[in-house]
Amino acid sequence: MAAIRKFMQDIFSISAQKRFFLCALGEVDGRQIWLVRSRSNAEHSDPKMLVVAGFHGEEKAGPYAILKWMKNCDQQTLRKVDLSFIPIVNPIGFAKNMRYAIPGEKTNCGFCHPERGEVASREGKILITNIDLLKPLAEDGFLSLHEDIRENAFYLYTFEKSKKPGAFTTGIREELGKHFRKALDGVHVEIDASDGSATGPIVKDGVVFRHCDGSFEDWMFHLGVPRAVVTETPGLYRLKRRIDAGASVIDKFIALNLELGRKPE
Incomplete structure (x- = not known):
């Protein structure tokens, strides 16, 4: 519990120093x-991007990458883009170092594709309730920082x-390749919780492209x-190293979206 208190204290402190604006989207168990x-409002034409982390409580590097980026960000970048962050989507899981706040209540599913029969978690329902706020903040791009422990x-x-991975995908993949020796290739990337078997899509050269699974990113x-x-x-x-990689990915994500702009791909 002490870790999340310290983390949020740091977020509040940096937000005050750098003049970021804070808004509570909702709460789960307090x-x-x-x-x-x-920025305090979205009534402008600058690019808008949303970065989130902490969907899964045991994946610590994402939230700390956002914290590091906020500490080191420069005013020149902030003048170019409207950036928004949700540093921890699943605060109960983060505090307990558990994947889900309630065992089996998947945090990142049930946002779309109702034919899958999945139901949004309490955290997911808060995101859904706030979608009219969040969608415009991701008008030019969305980044979610996860880990595979x-x-x-x-x-x-x-x-x-596009019908196949383009410059955006290539750029993010290359950025991660600067921090880690190899990309996963040719294997399933999801695990069936009932028996531990490998399921889901097969990753190709480090990339799973346009996978429709009802996740928040799929919905966005x-x-x-x-x-x-x-x-x-x-x-x-x-x-x-994972934190450093996440912070550099945020920089690359911003740069790629600025480069690609709103032109058709």
């Missing part, structure tokens, strides 16, 4: 889910309007966000 914004290789899920893409990416850093590496 723990609030916070939105951090670089079983792996020593990285991979990513990406969504682009269906809602019209032009580019979305989920990074899966390898949890068998040291935490510091």
Whole structure:
């Protein structure tokens, strides 16, 4: 519990220093889910991007990567783009170092594709309730920082309007490749909780492209966000390297969206 208190104290402190704006989206068991914004309103034409982390409580590098990026960000970047962050989607899981706040209540599913029969978690329902706020904040791009704690290789899920991975996917993949020796390839990337068997999509050269699974990133893409990416850093590496990788991915994500702009891909 002390870790999340210290983390949020740091978020509040940096937000005050850098003049970020904070908004509570809702709470689960007394723990609030916070939105951090670089600007107080979205009534402008600058690119808008949303970065989230902490869907799964044991995946620590993502939230700390956001914290590191906020500490080191420069005003020049903030003048170019409207950035928003949800540093911890699942604060109960983070506090308890557990994947889900309630065992078996999956945090990142049930947002779309009702034919899958999945139901949104309490955290997910808070995101759904706030979608009219969140969708415009991701108008130009969405990034979700995840980890695969079983792996020593990285991979990513990406969504682009093209039929095959484009410059956005390639750029994020190359950025992760600067921090980790290899990309996962040719294997299933999901585990069946009932028996531990490998299921789900097969990753190809570090990339799972346009995988429709009812996740938040899948939903954001269906809602019209032009580019979305989920990074899966390898949890068998040291935490510091994973944090550094996440912070550099945020920089690359911003740069790629600025470069690609709103032109058709």
